[in-house]
Amino acid sequence: MPVRFDPVTRRLSLDPRDPAFFHDPYAAYATMLQHTSVAYWEELGCWCFFGFEDVNRLLRDRRFGREMLHVATRDELGWPAPLPHTGHFDEVDAHSMLEREPPVHTRLRALVSRAFVSRRVEALRPIIEEMANDLVDAFPREPFDLLTRYATPIPVRIIARMLGVPNDMAPRLLAWSHDMVAMYGVGRSYEVELRADRAAAEFSAYIRRLVDERRASPGDDLLSLLIAAEEQGETLSEAELVSTAILLLNAGHEATVHALGNAVHAVLRQGVQMDRIVGHDAALSQLVEEALRFVPPLHLFKRYVLADTEESGIALARGEQIALVLGATGRDPRIHDAPDVLLPDRAHPQHTSFGAGIHFCVGAPLARLELQCALRVLFTRCPDLALAGAPRPKDSWHFHGLDTLFVQV
Numbered sequence: 365m366p367v368r369f370d371p372v373t374r375r376l377s378l379d380p381r382d383p384a385f386f387h388d389p390y391a392a393y394a395t396m397l398q399h400t401s402v403a404y405w406e407e408l409g410c411w412c413f414f415g416f417e418d419v420n421r422l423l424r425d426r427r428f429g430r431e432m433l434h435v436a437t438r439d440e441l442g443w444p445a446p447l448p449h450t451g452h453f454d455e456v457d458a459h460s461m462l463e464r465e466p467p468v469h470t471r472l473r474a475l476v477s478r479a480f481v482s483r484r485v486e487a488l489r490p491i492i493e494e495m496a497n498d499l500v501d502a503f504p505r506e507p508f509d510l511l512t513r514y515a516t517p518i519p520v521r522i523i524a525r526m527l528g529v530p531n532d533m534a535p536r537l538l539a540w541s542h543d544m545v546a547m548y549g550v551g552r553s554y555e556v557e558l559r560a561d562r563a564a565a566e567f568s569a570y571i572r573r574l575v576d577e578r579r580a581s582p583g584d585d586l587l588s589l590l591i592a593a594e595e596q597g598e599t600l601s602e603a604e605l606v607s608t609a610i611l612l613l614n615a616g617h618e619a620t621v622h623a624l625g626n627a628v629h630a631v632l633r634q635g636v637q638m639d640r641i642v643g644h645d646a647a648l649s650q651l652v653e654e655a656l657r658f659v660p661p662l663h664l665f666k667r668y669v670l671a672d673t674e675e676s677g678i679a680l681a682r683g684e685q686i687a688l689v690l691g692a693t694g695r696d697p698r699i700h701d702a703p704d705v706l707l708p709d710r711a712h713p714q715h716t717s718f719g720a721g722i723h724f725c726v727g728a729p730l731a732r733l734e735l736q737c738a739l740r741v742l743f744t745r746c747p748d749l750a751l752a753g754a755p756r757p758k759d760s761w762h763f764h765g766l767d768t769l770f771v772q773v
C-alpha cells in the first residue's frame with residue numbers, strides 16, 4: 365500500500381479503495397501521525413485531520429457543520445441538481461437529525477434524547493443479557509461465525525424493541541439498513557444509489573404504516589413517544605418522525621455490530637485474560653473503552669466549512685468539506701503510549717469513536733451497555749472461546765469491521 369506524503373505541501377496520496385489500506389488502515393494512520401495531524405488527501409479531494417486534539421476540537425467547532433443548505437443555496441455553492449434517482453433516500457436524509465444543524469437539530473435531538481436517559485437505557489440490561497444467553501445456548505460445537513450468530517442479532521433486536529418494531533422484522537431492517545449506509549462509501553456506483561433509494565422508499569412506507577398502527581393503539585415504545593410529541597404540537601413533522609425512526613434503526617445497530625466483532629477479535633488475537641475482567645464492572649467498562657479506542661467501527665466523518673476561514677494555517681473556503689478521521693485519533697502517539705497495543709487496564713483510553721460536540725452519538729450509553737453485556741455473557745459462558753481461522757475483513761473503510769469472525773467454543 366503506497367502512502368505518499370510530502371511534508372512541505374502536506375499533500376497525501378493514498379487510494380482509500382485499496383484493500384491493503386482499508387483492511388488495516390492503522391499502518392497508514394501511524395505513518396501520517398508520525399509526521400502531521402493534517403494533510404490534503406488527493407484521492408478524497410479535501411483536507412483531512414488525523415490527530416486526537418484536532419479532531420476532538422473540530423467536531424465541536426461551530427465554523428463547521430454537517431449541512432450547508434441552511435446557510436447557502438445550491439446555485440450560490442455551484443452544486444449540481446439533486447440526482448433524479450435518489451429522491452426517496454434524499455427525503456429521508458433531509459429530515460435526519462444527523463444531517464441537520466441548529467435550530468432544527470436542537471429540536472429533534474431534544475426529543476430523541478429523552479429515550480436515551482440512563483434510567484431508560486439501564487432498564488434494558490436484563491433484556492440484553494437474556495438475549496445474549498439465549499444466543500449462546502444455540503451455539504454449535506463446530507466452528508461458527510460469531511457475527512451472524514451473536515454480534516448482529518443483539519443490537520438490531522434491541523433497537524427494534526425500543527422503537528416498538530416487531531422482532532420478525534429484524535432481517536428486513538438489516539437489509540434496508542445495509543443498502544442505505546452503502547451510500548456513505550467512497551466512490552459509490554449507480555447500482556448502490558438505486559438500491560439505497562429502493563431501500564429508503566420501502567423502509568419509509570413501512571415506518572408510515574407502523575406510525576398509523578401506533579397512533580391507533582400507542583405503546584410504551586420510542587415511536588409512540590415521538591408520535592405523542594408530534595400530537596402535542598412539539599413541531600415534529602411526519603417526515604421528521606419517519607426519518608428519525610429510520611436513523612435510530614440504522615445507527616442503532618450498524619456500528620455496534622462492528623464494535624463488538626472488532627472487540628472480540630482484538631481480545632482473542634491478543635490473548636487478553638477475560639476471566640479477570642468479566643467479573644468486575646469497572647474493568648469491563650474500561651476494556652470496552654479501550655476496544656473503542658483501538659478498533660473503532662466508524663472511521664471517517666466530514667464537515668462543511670460554513671464561511672471562509674483559516675484552520676491550522678490552511679485557508680478554507682465556504683462550502684468545501686474537511687474530513688475528520690475518527691479511526692486514527694485513538695492511535696495518536698501524542699496522546700497514548702504504545703497506541704498500537706490493546707491494553708485492557710489502560711488508565712484513560714481517549715478516543716473520538718462516538719464523535720464530539722452537538723452530534724455526539726445519542727446512542728452511546730446504549731452502545732456501551734450492549735458491548736459490556738455481550739462481552740460479559742460471551743466470555744463467562746465460553747471461557748475457552750478461540751479464533752477458528754482468519755476473519756474476513758469488511759469491504760469498506762468508513763464502516764470498519766469484519767464480514768465473518770469464525771470462532772470455536
Ligand code: HEM
Binds near residue numbers: 461523660719
Ligand atoms: C459502538 C457503537 C456506536 C458508534 C461507534 C457510534 C458512533 C457515532 C458517531 C461517531 C456519531 C457522530 C457522527 C458525526 O459527528 O458526524 C454518532 C451519531 C449518532 N448515533 Fe451513534 N454510534 C454507535 C451506536 C449508536 C446507537 C446504539 C444508536 C441508537 C440507538 C446511535 C444513534 C446515533 C444517532 C441518532 C446519532 C446522531 C446524533 C446527532 O446528530 O445529534 N448510535 N454515532
